[in-house]
Amino acid sequence: DAGITQSPRHKVTETGTPVTLRCHQTENHRYMYWYRQDPGHGLRLIHYSYGVKDTDKGEVSDGYSVSRSKTEDFLLTLESATSSQTSVYFCAISEADRDAEAFFGQGTRLTVV
Amino acid sequence: AQKITQTQPGMFVQEKEAVTLDCTYDTSDPSYGLFWYKQPSSGEMIFLIYQGSYDQQNATEGRYSLNFQKARKSANLVISASQLGDSAMYFCAMRDPLTGNQFYFGTGTSLTVIP
Numbered sequence: 669d670a671g672i673t674q675s676p677r678h679k680v681t682e683t684g685t686p687v688t689l690r691c692h693q694t695e696n697h698r699y700m701y702w703y704r705q706d707p708g709h710g711l712r713l714i715h716y717s718y719g720v721k722d723t724d725k726g727e728v729s730d731g732y733s734v735s736r737s738k739t740e741d742f743l744l745t746l747e748s749a750t751s752s753q754t755s756v757y758f759c760a761i762s763e764a765d766r767d768a769e770a771f772f773g774q775g776t777r778l779t780v781v
Numbered sequence: 782a783q784k785i786t787q788t789q790p791g792m793f794v795q796e797k798e799a800v801t802l803d804c805t806y807d808t809s810d811p812s813y814g815l816f817w818y819k820q821p822s823s824g825e826m827i828f829l830i831y832q833g834s835y836d837q838q839n840a841t842e843g844r845y846s847l848n849f850q851k852a853r854k855s856a857n858l859v860i861s862a863s864q865l866g867d868s869a870m871y872f873c874a875m876r877d878p879l880t881g882n883q884f885y886f887g888t889g890t891s892l893t894v895i896p
């Protein structure tokens with residue numbers, strides 16, 4: 669199994685508070701991703717990174733920011749959490765090869781009340 | 782924009798029977814890769830099978846196979862001899878053909894295997 673760990677696994681937070689989710693990998697993969705999963709929407713990309721300090725937006729990036737200061741860590745920050753950001757968040761990693769699959773973390777269930 | 786479509790929100794199959802989960806995709810690039818993932822009720826995402834656009838044969842992995850029809854832009858997952866443990870959500874995905882930077886996912890199909 670790919671070494672990818674998300675923390676925390678569960679979090680409940682209040683509207684308007686900042687929240688940071690962490691993704692840590694031990695595989696030295698170049699690409700790291702943050703997805704959110706909501707019923708009826710599948711997985712939607714929030715942000716991704718293709719190297720240290722190299723990040724780009726996905727289709728649902730509003731309200732989120734990311735940072736990657738080390739190869740192994742990719743942080744997702746909700747600057748001011750809203751109820752619409754209640755979701756399950758998945759981190760994924762992949763190698764650069766076009767035929768390489770993505771490996772997923774266990775997911776973080778975030779509830780904004 | 783790249784797009785993955787899964788038109789079956791839910792499917793049922795009798796144990797030991799085969800089932801086909803549909804996936805169509807949209808891209809104008811001739812080189813691309815397609816992936817299938819399984820998500821059981823425990824929540825983890827499990828990679829099942831990969832098909833490259835230039836692969837001459839349909840991909841197979843154990844009881845999983847891909848019915849790849851390039852002209853129709855479809856990459857249907859076939860599960861043979863269904864087992865109770867196959868009950869899960871299944872997602873089809875495509876890696877961005879132009880940049881390889883991201884994966885696009887369909888909305889998934891929920892499969893229930895009936896004893």
